[in-house]
Amino acid sequence: MNTDIQNYLNDFEQLGNDIKTDWFSKQRLSALSLFKETGFPSSRQENWKYTNTRPIAKETFSNTSTRQSVSISAEEIDAVRFQDLDCYELVFINGVYSREHSRIDGLAKGTVIDNMADALAKDNSKNNEILKKHLAQYADNKVSPFTALNTAFIQHGTYINVPKNTVIEKPINILYLSKESAKPFAAHPRNLIVMGEHSEATLIENYIGLDDANYFTNAVTEVSLAPSAIMKHYKIQQESLNAYHIGNLNVMQDKDSRFESNSISLGGSLVRNDIHGQLDAEGASIVMNGLYMTNDKQHVDNHTRVDHLKPNTHSSENYRGVLNGKSRAVFNGKVVVHPQAQKIEAHQNNANLLLSDNAEIDTKPELEIYADDVKCSHGATAGQLDQDMLFYLRSRAIDEGTARSLLTYAFADEVLKDISFTPVKNRLEYLIVGQLPDAKLIREFTNE
Amino acid sequence: MLDIKELHAKVEDKEILKGLNLNIKAGEVHAIMGPNGSGKSTLANVLAGRNGYEVTKGSIEYDGKDLLELEPEERAWAGVFLAFQYPVEIPGVNNVYLLKAAVNAIRKNRGEQELDAVEFLALVKEKMKLVKMKEDLLNRAVNEGFSGGEKKRNEIFQMAVLEPKLAILDETDSGLDIDALKIVSEGVNSLRSPERSIILVTHYQRLLDYIKPDHVHVLSNGKIIKSGGPELALELEEKGYDWIVETEAA
Ligand SMILES: Nc1ncnc2c1ncn2[C@@H]1O[C@H](COP(=O)(O)OP(=O)(O)OP(=O)(O)O)[C@@H](O)[C@H]1O
Ligand SMILES: [Mg+2]
Numbered sequence: 001m002n003t004d005i006q007n008y009l010n011d012f013e014q015l016g017n018d019i020k021t022d023w024f025s026k027q028r029l030s031a032l033s034l035f036k037e038t039g040f041p042s043s044r045q046e047n048w049k050y051t052n053t054r055p056i057a058k059e060t061f062s063n064t065s066t067r068q069s070v071s072i073s074a075e076e077i078d079a080v081r082f083q084d085l086d087c088y089e090l091v092f093i094n095g096v097y098s099r100e101h102s103r104i105d106g107l108a109k110g111t112v113i114d115n116m117a118d119a120l121a122k123d124n125s126k127n128n129e130i131l132k133k134h135l136a137q138y139a140d141n142k143v144s145p146f147t148a149l150n151t152a153f154i155q156h157g158t159y160i161n162v163p164k165n166t167v168i169e170k171p172i173n174i175l176y177l178s179k180e181s182a183k184p185f186a187a188h189p190r191n192l193i194v195m196g197e198h199s200e201a202t203l204i205e206n207y208i209g210l211d212d213a214n215y216f217t218n219a220v221t222e223v224s225l226a227p228s229a230i231m232k233h234y235k236i237q238q239e240s241l242n243a244y245h246i247g248n249l250n251v252m253q254d255k256d257s258r259f260e261s262n263s264i265s266l267g268g269s270l271v272r273n274d275i276h277g278q279l280d281a282e283g284a285s286i287v288m289n290g291l292y293m294t295n296d297k298q299h300v301d302n303h304t305r306v307d308h309l310k311p312n313t314h315s316s317e318n319y320r321g322v323l324n325g326k327s328r329a330v331f332n333g334k335v336v337v338h339p340q341a342q343k344i345e346a347h348q349n350n351a352n353l354l355l356s357d358n359a360e361i362d363t364k365p366e367l368e369i370y371a372d373d374v375k376c377s378h379g380a381t382a383g384q385l386d387q388d389m390l391f392y393l394r395s396r397a398i399d400e401g402t403a404r405s406l407l408t409y410a411f412a413d414e415v416l417k418d419i420s421f422t423p424v425k426n427r428l429e430y431l432i433v434g435q436l437p438d439a440k441l442i443r444e445f446t447n448e
Numbered sequence: 449m450l451d452i453k454e455l456h457a458k459v460e461d462k463e464i465l466k467g468l469n470l471n472i473k474a475g476e477v478h479a480i481m482g483p484n485g486s487g488k489s490t491l492a493n494v495l496a497g498r499n500g501y502e503v504t505k506g507s508i509e510y511d512g513k514d515l516l517e518l519e520p521e522e523r524a525w526a527g528v529f530l531a532f533q534y535p536v537e538i539p540g541v542n543n544v545y546l547l548k549a550a551v552n553a554i555r556k557n558r559g560e561q562e563l564d565a566v567e568f569l570a571l572v573k574e575k576m577k578l579v580k581m582k583e584d585l586l587n588r589a590v591n592e593g594f595s596g597g598e599k600k601r602n603e604i605f606q607m608a609v610l611e612p613k614l615a616i617l618d619e620t621d622s623g624l625d626i627d628a629l630k631i632v633s634e635g636v637n638s639l640r641s642p643e644r645s646i647i648l649v650t651h652y653q654r655l656l657d658y659i660k661p662d663h664v665h666v667l668s669n670g671k672i673i674k675s676g677g678p679e680l681a682l683e684l685e686e687k688g689y690d691w692i693v694e695t696e697a698a
Pocket of ligand 1: 459460462464482483484485486487488489490491533
């Protein structure tokens, strides 16, 4: 028996049968046995070639919610909330839902926003049917052992169901907050969002470390978009610099639906973000914007995959990275155009700014095209700050440090320019500036 | 104001400036003309402190200081301004923010009070009128998507706002239409003052009809090979450079 996973098996026993539904127990059990078989991924696997998960495997994390509980004050939460954002909000502390700090009242009739564990436990036949139909259908346990592990430990997380023709005006903000607890812990947040026909919603997933605690977040989000549904999705990853973060976002899209993903990765010591979009009917489109900023010895890996399963589907992707220190980043963008998928468009770009000689980027676009009438483009670059620009700014009295920060900011900001939701955009700009060496100066520069 | 002695400079191991002498007093306007590739822009870049230009011999004294000791930004604080022959586009950096940061960096380093938003705006408005700068260019990214002429005008606009002590205009007249040339010239003329020196690098005598220089120099093969008054420019216009280069060689 692989000792790395023994701890997870033990903790699984302790979950007991908190949620008794038959189909659900089966889901968990089969996921667990899959994980038992595969263990943690090895870097011999193509998909994990550049990211070694040994550091996660060799630590012993507690997976049971009782042992990971800590209390967080309202002030601590306020400090990381969006300023002046009228939103529905779910707060999780070390992976455990906090009803006290969440506010999800005043929802339109028929709309459900709930903690996953509560939704699963409730005796509500309609809801149970939706959960059964969608949960663990889009995130494939076989694709990643981490997904299997998450599925085995499904408990807390966010469940959202937006009925047809419903537009949720207020964004839904999820705060996954982490803080030092008695034992290093693993949290396995599981989110499911089911969007009905012609429905619209904005979702923000925040993963925030409140201190420099050592923990492991293993999150999985599944989104199902019915015809003409629209979802804007933001993920802002600011885990502790001693934390591991594995995040998996899976989107299944029906006709004319639109998904916009914005993934910002700033924290974490070892990070892997996977996004998988499936364009399963004509007219479906997905936009993926991403930004990663790494420093010191951070390792951040972004893998995306889009399957163009049907004709007339669109995908476009723009990821940028700013790498400093001895950090390492990986970008792998895969686009698969299936045989019947004619007249599709797929565009992809990844640009990297290397601020240090010791930083390293592995970037790889991967196109698999089995149709002939397609429009595809891709590009990847890695470079340093432009010397001509730097000199121009300095000749205009801007000192070298500020000039460097300013150009770095301008590079990163390019990803944010398309973000349509202003409060998030402002917050992200603020966070990005905060990552720069001369944050204060740049703030003066950009704030007026 | 500016005293360049026996200046030798290399770019990528190639000697470009080969013993250049130039003395400019406060209040003077000097025009530098000369064939393509003779080293005019190199001189401008050396004065502004661009990396990659290695001064192997000679000295530059500016305002009592050793200019070569200063970083590019320190030169700007000390009043040096270069209007680039090819202004670079900087996506994501706003034109007017840059200008405000520049103004205040200079003021701060001179121990002057920084301008607040209102004061700065008043200054910008005034200078915009001076060079008839279009307002929408102000709020765009630095030079991004500007036409050739707009870029040049933006350089002069920046110069007007920053009010340098030593302005080096590297072919600012190239690519300007006739009206723009007039406007830019007026802008430069309005900056003329007993404390301010200006170096005009140009290929065209026409500019010198608008901005009357005190001295005209011919730079050829890394050296000033002839100096004179405004009449020298007229002579060059008529005869080209060959006659001087040949006289020199003889
Ligand atoms: N970075 C560089 N690397 C190699 N050679 C260079 C570099 N910069 C300038 N040179 C060379 O130095 C010489 C002088 O160039 P410079 O730009 O100073 O000429 P110029 O007098 O300004 O010409 P123009 O009238 O065409 O603007 C040219 O031969 C040019 O090719
Ligand atoms: Mg030149």
